[in-house]
Amino acid sequence: MNLAYIPSPSHGVQYLGPIPLRAYAFCIIIGVFVAVWFGNRRWIARGGQSGTVADIAVWAVPFGLVGGRLYHVITDYELYFSEGRDWVDAFKVWEGGLGIWGAIALGALGAWIGARRRGIPMPAYADAVAPGIAFAQAIGRWGNWFNQELYGRETHLPWALHITSSEGGRVPGYYHPTFLYESLWCVGVGLLVIWADRRFKLGHGRAFALYVAAYCVGRGWIEYMRVDDAHHILGLRLNDWTALLVFLLAVAYIVVSSKKRPGREAVVEPGVSDGPVKDTEAVEDTGAVKDTEAVKDTETDADGDADAEGEEKAAPAEKS
Numbered sequence: 380m381n382l383a384y385i386p387s388p389s390h391g392v393q394y395l396g397p398i399p400l401r402a403y404a405f406c407i408i409i410g411v412f413v414a415v416w417f418g419n420r421r422w423i424a425r426g427g428q429s430g431t432v433a434d435i436a437v438w439a440v441p442f443g444l445v446g447g448r449l450y451h452v453i454t455d456y457e458l459y460f461s462e463g464r465d466w467v468d469a470f471k472v473w474e475g476g477l478g479i480w481g482a483i484a485l486g487a488l489g490a491w492i493g494a495r496r497r498g499i500p501m502p503a504y505a506d507a508v509a510p511g512i513a514f515a516q517a518i519g520r521w522g523n524w525f526n527q528e529l530y531g532r533e534t535h536l537p538w539a540l541h542i543t544s545s546e547g548g549r550v551p552g553y554y555h556p557t558f559l560y561e562s563l564w565c566v567g568v569g570l571l572v573i574w575a576d577r578r579f580k581l582g583h584g585r586a587f588a589l590y591v592a593a594y595c596v597g598r599g600w601i602e603y604m605r606v607d608d609a610h611h612i613l614g615l616r617l618n619d620w621t622a623l624l625v626f627l628l629a630v631a632y633i634v635v636s637s638k639k640r641p642g643r644e645a646v647v648e649p650g651v652s653d654g655p656v657k658d659t660e661a662v663e664d665t666g667a668v669k670d671t672e673a674v675k676d677t678e679t680d681a682d683g684d685a686d687a688e689g690e691e692k693a694a695p696a697e698k699s
Contacts, residue, residue, distance in 0.1 A: 383537035383538070384537070384538070384539045384540065384541045384553055385538055385539065385540045385541065385556055385559070386541050387524065387527045387540065387541055387542055387543055387544070388402070388524070388525050388527075389543070391403060391522075391525035391526050391527075399473075401473045402521075402522060402525035402526075403473060403474075403475055403522035403523075403525055403526055404472075404473050404522075405522075406518055406519050406520075406521050406522035406525070407477075407519050407522060409518050410514070410515030410516065410517075410518035410519040411436070411440055411515060413511060413514050413515055413518060414436075414508060414511035414512050414514065414515035415432055415433050415436050415508075415511070416511070417508075417510065417511035417514060418432040418436075418507050418508035418511040418512075419431075419432040419433065421506075421507040421508070421510070421511070422504070422507040422508075422647070422648075425503065425506075425507055425644075425647045426646065426647050426648065426651060427499075427503075427507070427647050427648040427651060428648055428651055431497065431499065431648060432504070432507065432508060434493065434497065435490055435493035435494055435497065435499070435504060436490075436493075437493065438489040438490060438492050438493035439486045439487070439489040439490035439493060440486070440489070441489065442485045442486050442488055442489025442490075442492075443482040443483070443485060443486025443489065444472070444477070444482070445485055446478075446481035446482050446483075446484055446485020446486060446488075447477035447478050447479065447481045447482030447485075447486075448469075448472055448476065448477060448478075448481070449478075449481050449485070450477075450478030450480050450481025450482070450484075451476040451477055451478040451481070452469045452476070454478065454609075454610065454617055454618075455476070455608075455609075458476075474526070475522065475523065475526045475528055477519075479516065479598075480618075480621050480625070483512075483591075487505070490504060490505070490508075497648075498649050499647065499648055499649075500644060500647065501584075502582070502583045502584030502587070502644075503582070503583075503584075503644045503647040504647075505584050505586075505587035506576070506581060506582065506583075506584060506585070506586035506587050507647075508587075509572050509586045509587040509589070509590040510568075510569040510570075510572040510573050510576075510586075510590065511569070512590065513565045513566070513568040513569035513572065513590055513594065514565065514566065514569045516561075516562075516565040516594075517561075517562045517563070517565035517566045517569070518562075520558045520559075520561050520562040520565070521558065521562060523558040524540075524556075524558050524559070527542055527543070527544045527549065528607070529557060529558055529605060529607060530542060530554040530555060530556060530557055530558070530605070530606070530607075531554055531555025531556070531557040531560075531601075531604035531605050531606060532554065532555055532604055532606055533552055533553060533554055533555075534553060534554060534555050535553060536555075538556060538559070539553035539554060539555070539556070540553065540554050540555065540556035540558075540559070541553055542554055554606070555604050557601050557604055557605055560597075560601050560604075561597065561598070561601050564594075564597035564598075564601065565594065565597075567593075567597075568590055568593040568594050568597065569590075571589070571593055572586055572589055572590045572593070575589055580642070580643045581643065582640075582642055582643025582644050583636050583640045583642075583643070583644065584632065584636060585632075585633050585636055585637065588629045588630075588632045588633045588636070589629075589633065591625060591626075591629040592626050592629035592630050592633070595622040595623070595625050595626035595629065596622075596626065598618065598622045599619055599622045599623065599626075602616055602618045602619050602622065603615075603616070603619060
């Protein structure tokens with residue numbers, strides 16, 4: 380028996396009268412709100428309008444949920460369509476089972492539709508919401524803790540996760556808390572994107588691509604630790620292969636995009652006259668404030684010369 384471990388909740392559902400309140404669903408909802416709130420702040424800093432991120436999220440979130448569920452059901456079809464299983468369970472999202480690959484893919488399609496309706500460049504929007512999505516994933520992974528699912532191999536480390544449920548073929552014991560590993564990794568990915576975006580002024584979708592690549596690195600080794608049933612190809616879990624492929628695509632996009640479209644978008648939302656909000660770090664890196672002050676001084680000098688010239692012309696007229 381481990382002297383120190385992470386306890387698992389005895390149940391992940393509380394009832395408000397006849398209404399079930401599921402912790403898994405709350406984790407997803409809180410994550411969505413965090414992603415939208417933080418994405419909105421970044422969008423405004425880039426020169427966009429407040430509320431635009433939320434408007435596009437109205438399209439992205441439902442598409443993402445459907446895509447995440449479809450990926451899970453397709454890749455784990457035997458859980459719902461094999462002998463002795465009830466296919467209706469495929470619609471029970473609240474019991475867990477969302478594939479991030481499908482969620483991002485179909486969520487991006489929904490975001491593209493919303494962005495197109497607003498005349499907004501999709502890459503700029505993706506860059507703004509990228510770290511918020513990583514933080515949302517970090518929060519959402521705690522839903523797996525409430526459901527006692529997606530844990531790793533057996534371990535006796537002080538931070539081992541104590542699984543107590545025996546439902547669905549679980550074996551009570553102490554396991555690697557892969558939900559916690561991925562949650563912490565996602566927080567790190569979000570912070571990495573924020574730092575890199577400020578340091579290198581990432582644009583044209585490169586901040587989002589960095590988020591994807593960094594997440595895939597972590598998902599690769601975390602997935603390798605998991606012991607839940609999964610399809611294997613050449614000894615590796617399907618999600619490991621997916622992570623490897625998506626990582627290569629993300630890195631390739633960063634390289635090609637940097638050469639073809641260097642820099643960052645000057646305008647991210649049509650009809651908004653104000654430019655990007657310059658934070659302290661951006662000012663220190665670019666000296667933008669100094670340039671602005673220089674322009675103002677030039678304009679002031681020009682106005683002053685114009686006024687002086689006007690007064691000289693007016694003086695002879697008054698004499699005559």
